[in-house]
Amino acid sequence: MLAIDSLDVFHGRLQVLWDLSLRVESGEIVTVIGPNGAGKTTLVETVMGLNRPARGSVRFQGEEIGGLRPNAVVSRGISIVAEKRELFPRMTVRENLALGAYSRDAPPDFAAIFDLFPVLAERQGQLAGTMSGGEQQMLAIARALAASPRLLILDEPSLGLSPLFVANVLESxxxxxxxxxxxxLLEQNVLSALEVSDRAYVLENGRVALEGPSEDLLNDPMVQASYLGV
Ligand SMILES: Nc1ncnc2c1ncn2[C@@H]1O[C@H](COP(=O)(O)OP(=O)(O)OP(=O)(O)O)[C@@H](O)[C@H]1O
Ligand SMILES: [Mg+2]
Incomplete structure (x- = not known):
């Protein structure tokens, strides 16, 4: 579904991603784990058309999307839950969801969204900025779903959440x-991310250091020593 090949990306003169290749097949959960500054957000922003790759390609469902504008990427069927969530804090839950469906020219499927996140049904009229961190993360995910994506990209969804909410978000x-x-899924919460995903990539200093089935990475001595504190 998503095929990234030999990607080089710069921020100004600083090269952040180096010859990065990655695949996401239809139906998978794929995780990219990596420490602060590894390049996770830069990768997400490149897929969404916010960074222009210096080299390499990003294909979605067989078509090149590298260099498309973000709204065009969303229209093709990729939605993102950004690291900073980027909700509209002074708008209600319902208004945030409606804006998530903007690219579709159709109202969101509120019933399906409220089925998945019942708490949002109760909070429809509440201003997004007044909700707890965990509730805001659910709203950010729900808003991304309102665009009816085929591929959902989540940049550190567990960031800043209590363990209970981390478990809730990963279960969702x-x-x-x-x-x-x-x-x-891009995560620093390595154990939870590997447990929920099919395959994973370890990103270090902008390069893929290791890749494989998540189960294998959970048992990998390097991953255990560097990321799982074993
Ligand atoms: N807009 C920018 N201008 C210049 N350098 C940037 C910019 N954004 C990121 N960088 C640098 O690129 C590198 C990768 O950053 P990036 O945010 O992609 O990493 P990350 O893996 O998402 O980290 P984190 O876990 O902290 O979110 C870092 O060295 C960072 O300082
Ligand atoms: Mg980041």
Missing amino acids: IAALNRGGLTIL
């Missing part, structure tokens, strides 16, 4: 995947 991600949605 697994449920979405069981419902047929393909998912690319």
